[in-house]
Amino acid sequence: MAASSLADVIEIVFEGRESVTPVIAGSSTLVAQLAAGAGADVLITANAATMERAVSEGSVHGEPVLIAVNTLVLATPADNPGGVTGLADLGRQGLLIGLCASEVPCGELARRALDEAGIAPSTDTLELNVRALASKLSLGELDAGLVYATDARTPGLATVDAPELSDHFNGYYIASVSAEPRPEVQAVIEDFTVLGSVGAKALYAYGFLGSDRRPVSPVPP
Amino acid sequence: MTVSFDGLVARSGWTLRVDGLEIDEGVTAVVGANGTGKTTLGRAVAGLDRLAGGRLVIAGSVVDDPAAGAFVPAHQRRVGLVFQDLRLFGHLRVIDNVAFGLRRTGTDRAAARQRAGDLLERVGVDSGVWSKRPTALSGGQRQRVAIARALAPEPEVLIVDEPLASVDSSGRAGLRALIGESPARHTLLITHDPVDVATLASRLVVLDNGAVASRGSVAEVTARPGCEWAATFLGANVVPGHAQGTSVTTGAGLVLTVASEAEGPVYVTFPAHAVTLHRDRPAGSARNAWQAELERVDIDGERARVHLAGPLAVRADITRRSADELELRPGLTVWASLKATELTVVT
Amino acid sequence: MRALTAARPSGAAAEPGPARPAGQFPAALTVVGFLALGLLALPIVGLLQRAPWSALPAVLGESEVLEALRVSLIVSLVATAACVVLGLPLAFVLARRRLRFGRVVRALVMLPMVLPPVVAGTALLFALGRRGLVGQWLDSWFGVSLPFTTAGAVVAAAFVALPFFVVTVEAALRQAGDDLDEAAATLGAGAWSTLLHVTLPTIRPALAAGTALAWARAVGEFGATLTFAGNFPGRTRTLPLETYLALERNPEAAVAISLVLMAVALAVLVTLRDRWMPR
Numbered sequence: 019m020a021a022s023s024l025a026d027v028i029e030i031v032f033e034g035r036e037s038v039t040p041v042i043a044g045s046s047t048l049v050a051q052l053a054a055g056a057g058a059d060v061l062i063t064a065n066a067a068t069m070e071r072a073v074s075e076g077s078v079h080g081e082p083v084l085i086a087v088n089t090l091v092l093a094t095p096a097d098n099p100g101g102v103t104g105l106a107d108l109g110r111q112g113l114l115i116g117l118c119a120s121e122v123p124c125g126e127l128a129r130r131a132l133d134e135a136g137i138a139p140s141t142d143t144l145e146l147n148v149r150a151l152a153s154k155l156s157l158g159e160l161d162a163g164l165v166y167a168t169d170a171r172t173p174g175l176a177t178v179d180a181p182e183l184s185d186h187f188n189g190y191y192i193a194s195v196s197a198e199p200r201p202e203v204q205a206v207i208e209d210f211t212v213l214g215s216v217g218a219k220a221l222y223a224y225g226f227l228g229s230d231r232r233p234v235s236p237v238p239p
Numbered sequence: 240m241t242v243s244f245d246g247l248v249a250r251s252g253w254t255l256r257v258d259g260l261e262i263d264e265g266v267t268a269v270v271g272a273n274g275t276g277k278t279t280l281g282r283a284v285a286g287l288d289r290l291a292g293g294r295l296v297i298a299g300s301v302v303d304d305p306a307a308g309a310f311v312p313a314h315q316r317r318v319g320l321v322f323q324d325l326r327l328f329g330h331l332r333v334i335d336n337v338a339f340g341l342r343r344t345g346t347d348r349a350a351a352r353q354r355a356g357d358l359l360e361r362v363g364v365d366s367g368v369w370s371k372r373p374t375a376l377s378g379g380q381r382q383r384v385a386i387a388r389a390l391a392p393e394p395e396v397l398i399v400d401e402p403l404a405s406v407d408s409s410g411r412a413g414l415r416a417l418i419g420e421s422p423a424r425h426t427l428l429i430t431h432d433p434v435d436v437a438t439l440a441s442r443l444v445v446l447d448n449g450a451v452a453s454r455g456s457v458a459e460v461t462a463r464p465g466c467e468w469a470a471t472f473l474g475a476n477v478v479p480g481h482a483q484g485t486s487v488t489t490g491a492g493l494v495l496t497v498a499s500e501a502e503g504p505v506y507v508t509f510p511a512h513a514v515t516l517h518r519d520r521p522a523g524s525a526r527n528a529w530q531a532e533l534e535r536v537d538i539d540g541e542r543a544r545v546h547l548a549g550p551l552a553v554r555a556d557i558t559r560r561s562a563d564e565l566e567l568r569p570g571l572t573v574w575a576s577l578k579a580t581e582l583t584v585v586t
Numbered sequence: 587m588r589a590l591t592a593a594r595p596s597g598a599a600a601e602p603g604p605a606r607p608a609g610q611f612p613a614a615l616t617v618v619g620f621l622a623l624g625l626l627a628l629p630i631v632g633l634l635q636r637a638p639w640s641a642l643p644a645v646l647g648e649s650e651v652l653e654a655l656r657v658s659l660i661v662s663l664v665a666t667a668a669c670v671v672l673g674l675p676l677a678f679v680l681a682r683r684r685l686r687f688g689r690v691v692r693a694l695v696m697l698p699m700v701l702p703p704v705v706a707g708t709a710l711l712f713a714l715g716r717r718g719l720v721g722q723w724l725d726s727w728f729g730v731s732l733p734f735t736t737a738g739a740v741v742a743a744a745f746v747a748l749p750f751f752v753v754t755v756e757a758a759l760r761q762a763g764d765d766l767d768e769a770a771a772t773l774g775a776g777a778w779s780t781l782l783h784v785t786l787p788t789i790r791p792a793l794a795a796g797t798a799l800a801w802a803r804a805v806g807e808f809g810a811t812l813t814f815a816g817n818f819p820g821r822t823r824t825l826p827l828e829t830y831l832a833l834e835r836n837p838e839a840a841v842a843i844s845l846v847l848m849a850v851a852l853a854v855l856v857t858l859r860d861r862w863m864p865r
Contacts, residue, residue: 114716114734119817121834142734143816144823146830150813158717159733287768313771314779326769330787339783340773392774 024064024086024190025149030220031209038206043068059203062192065123069191080194085210085217086226088166089187090127092180093155100161105180108132108139108162116151116163119144123188124151128164131186168225187227242396242425246293246303248276248283254291255279256450262396266419266426268440268457272468275446277429278323281398284427285320286313298395298424314343319394319423323401325385327373333384334359334369340392358387362417379410386417397423401430411586412504415439434506434585437477445469462537474511474544476553481505482584491550496526497582506585513581514555516545517574518565528576536567543567547575630848637845638838645842653820654828655846661736661811661824662804665743669800670793672744673751680752681759699749706746707813714741714814738815739822743804750803751796758792759785798855805851 028042041058061078062085063069069082094102100113108115117139118125125144132139142160145151152165156174166188170177192207199207210217221228242262248255255276269277282288283295286302289310295303297318302311319340328336337355342348359369362383364376373381382402389397399418403411418428419439428439436443436457443460445453453465464470480487482501488494495507515521521528531547543562545555555575557565565573638645645651676695685691698706714721714732724730732738766788770780786793808826815822817831825847832840 114731116734116816119831119834121831141818143818146812146817146827154711154733154816157711157715159711159715285772287771312776313768314774314776316772317774318772320769320772322765322769324765326765328766328769328784328788330790339770339775343770343773343775343779343783388773 024062027086027217027220027224027226028062031206031217035202035206037202038200040206043072058195059199060192060194060206062190064190065126065188066191067126068123069193072193078193078195079197080199080207082191082193083207083211084189085192086190086221086228087187088168088190088226090124090131090164090183091167091170092162092178092183093152093165093170093175094162094178095155095158095160096174096176097158098176098178099158102162102178104178105132105135105182106137108164109137111140113140113161114142114159115139116143116145116154116160117141118148118151118164119146122146122148124148124164124166127186127188131164131183134185135182167227171225190226241296242284242298242427243294243296244280244284246283246290246295248279248288249291250279250288253449255283255446257283257293258451260444260451260454262425262427262444263442264424265441266421266428266439267442267444268428268430268436269444269446270431270436270469270472271446271452272431275468276449277446278400280444280446281320281400281427281429284396285318285398286311286316287320316396317392317394318396318398319389319392321382321385321389321397321399321402323404323429325373325381327381327385327388329372329374331372332370333364333373333376336373336384337387337391339388344392355387355391358391359384362387363413377410379406379414382406382410382414383417386414390422394423396425396427397421398427399429402428403430403432403435431472432585433472433475433508434477436473437506443473470539471510474554474556476509476511476514476551478507478551478553479504480507485579487584489551493529493550495577495582496579497584498579499584501584501586503586508583508585509577509581511544511554511556513577514545514547514553515576516555516557516561516565516567517576520574521576527579527582528574530572531575533567533569533571533573535569536562538562547573551575633841633844633848637841641838642842642845645839646846648839650819650823651825651828651839651843651846654823654825654843657736657739657820657823658805658825661739661743662801662807664740665747665804665807666797666801668740668744669748669751669804670797673748673796673800674755674793676748677752677755677759680756682764695752696749698746699753703746703807703809703811704813707742707810707815710742710745710810710814714738733814734816734818734822736815736821739811739824742810742814743807746807746810747800747803750799754792754796754799755789758789762788802851802855805847 024042028040032038032040038060039058040060040062042062043064061069061072063072072078073082092102092105094100100107102113107113117128120126120129145154148165148169151163152169152172152175154160155163155165156172164183192210194203194207196203209215210221212218244257244260244262246257257280269280271277279288283290283303284297290303290305292305294301297316301307301309302316303309328339331339334352334355337358338351341351341354346354356366356369360366364380364383364387368376368380373384376384386399386402402414402418406414415435415438418426428435430436440457443454443457444451445460445465447466447468452469453460453463460469461473464473478489480489480495482503482505484500485497486494487497487505487507489507497507529550531551532549534546534548537544537546538559541559543557543559545557545562545567547553547555553575567573679685680692680695711718711733713719714724716722716725716731716733721732724732732741762785766784767780770784775783806826807824808830811822811824812827817823817827825843829840829843829847832843
């Protein structure tokens with residue numbers, strides 16, 4: 019399962035580059051798969067912990083590079099049927115609240131953010147996939163939830179200001195499986211990190227923040 | 240008390256038309272070629288097929304009248320049906336098959352089993368197999384179970400569809416006796432076996448091509464069979480006798496030589512056209528020839544049906560021309576002969 | 587009066603059939619057949635050889651696992667009961683009624699079998715969700731909202747499991763025909779009586795098989811449950827969901843839970859076969 023918010027960007031970058039095989043790990047499962055020899059060229063992870071684990075397991079040998087950052091936002095259906103006004107509403111009984119499961123990065127992030135804010139959410143579902151959570155919010159089946167800023171762009175979603183969330187973000191990392199990547203593999207990695215490249219433009223277009231937690235700039239300064 | 244049937248049953252492709260048929264008490268045989276509607280007639284009486292028009296009355300109550308919107312469903316009709324393919328319940332023991340109808344009409348289990356046992360004894364099913372499944376029984380025994388099952392709820396009308404079709408010869412005589420003893424007020428015997436007609440039926444209904452071709456007492460219908468098939472069928476001679484190897488001794492002591500071996504009580508059947516008549520003792524093979532008194536000659540177009548009296552009461556079909564040449568008239572003594580290969584021995 | 591007991595047929599009991607030479611089909615079939623068996627068995631063997639046998643009691647004693655087991659049992663059993671209650675009439679309609687668009691209806695019934703479960707779950711959201719076609723009325727009239735509830739998980743499981751029951755029972759009803767029903771009618775049995783005392787007992791093996799298949803499908807249900815009912819411990823988190831999450835936390839635990847799932851399923855299927863299906 020791909021780290022879903024990154025999926026579209028990856029698709030754009032990898033278009034026409036069939037010679038390079040990526041493994042996109044939203045979680046530890048695919049790291050284990052990579053360790054078992056999936057024959058991939060690059061690993062892309064949706065958080066630092068997963069990349070760290072891959073490095074410690076010896077699944078990747080290249081230097082991990084932070085390619086983008088994603089923050090959590092408080093999202094509601096466009097018409098905000100629950101009348102959500104802030105993060106504290108996630109603890110309100112009677113609202114249908116969805117979060118990511120703590121086993122996946124967005125859930126881990128959400129759990130930390132809520133712990134720090136001292137909010138005990140009245141959760142109704144722990145989604146395994148942030149895209150699924152965003153879909154259920156946009157369909158109006160849930161009243162509020164925490165999704166990535168990139169997923170908040172899903173049509174039918176609205177966001178509510180939640181300053182408590184700004185300190186919580188996820189980094190996306192890329193690393194070459196081999197210590198000496200082939201030129202094509204190196205080109206892919208650069209495409210995510212060099213300003214003005216296809217990858218950078220795509221990251222910007224989808225609303226990621228750069229490694230400095232500011233919007234990715236589409237063009238070199 | 241009668242069953243009165245005046246209507247039509249529509250099935251895909253053809254219809255059975257029955258006009259003013261009255262079925263009296265006793266055993267009525269329904270005969271006809273395959274596909275003429277015998278089974279459909281039985282199903283309509285039982286309530287398994289609906290009339291498309293007309294009226295069906297059983298013992299004074301209208302059970303089917305589409306114009307009046309009247310229809311009594313099968314389970315409320317008190318018509319028992321022994322299906323040609325039996326349709327015993329595979330999931331029930333033999334005794335519970337027979338008890339089934341009683342249980343459905345409110346008899347408690349013990350009483351129903353008691354009565355079912357009595358019936359099974361009467362139809363000659365050994366108590367050793369009562370708690371087996373029907374599939375463990377022979378064809379003849381299954382047929383007996385099916386008859387007992389149909390009789391258990393004491394139907395007014397019992398319909399038996401080709402009862403001997405699936406039974407080997409050793410069981411036939413006993414089964415025939417069973418049907419003859421049916422306690423139902425009306426028994427409708429669907430058959431194309433001349434022996435059934437000769438031994439069981441007092442009345443006959445002939446179906447031909449989806450309509451009643453003839454009906455009445457056996458004698459009446461034999462005189463006016465109504466269709467070619469029935470003429471041949473009813474022309475068939477049925478002679479009881481006692482077999483010993485290829486010889487069958489008939490009631491009056493005449494010994495017929497037959498082609499197949501058998502032992503014990505049998506029926507010898509042969510079509511009317513198999514009987515040859517002569518003025519003088521036939522030359523050559525002297526077997527199966529006897530002197531008979533000519534009783535009557537019925538002329539029907541080009542065919543002459545000759546009725547012979549003792550020692551064998553048989554019918555002979557000959558051409559009208561032969562009849563003229565032989566100068567046949569009642570009271571005349573003629574020689575009759577039969578080829579052994581024309582004779583069928585039925586046990 | 588003639589005696590009713592006349593000649594008694596001989597050889598009443600069914601004789602055992604003659605011994606037949608085995609293998610009257612091409613030998614190649616045997617070879618491929620065993621290959622197929624291997625295809626089915628190999629992943630199971632893979633799971634078994636990775637099983638953390640010594641850690642098994644500890645893993646299975648975890649409260650999350652026990653809770654998921656409880657949810658799974660409730661959801662699968664209620665869903666199976668729903669499949670029987672709703673599926674039996676549907677099977678009768680399909681087998682015994684002449685439907686104008688019979689083929690289309692039958693294909694519709696089988697659709698959940700081929701639909702990716704996630705799609706099935708999404709479809710259920712569109713139909714029965716809070717803003718769904720019917721769900722909006724359930725919500726506004728009765729205050730009933732199915733998503734994210736145990737009832738929702740039951741609906742999802744029943745939706746994907748129902749065709750297995752219906753298809754099995756319909757085939758049996760068709761095969762049985764209505765010959766025995768007619769016989770029952772001539773013996774005085776009305777429609778309900780015939781159903782209870784003849785039709786259902788006759789198709790009992792198929793009822794058992796259909797129930798077992800539906801239950802097995804309900805127990806293993808993952809995608810539709812997740813999509814429609816979500817995932818919350820003690821409410822909608824069934825064993826398959828727990829297994830998936832465990833795979834993220836601790837793959838060994840996932841293997842252990844899968845083993846339990848398999849053992850329970852195997853036990854139920856084998857028991858059903860022995861008790862209900864005549865061989």
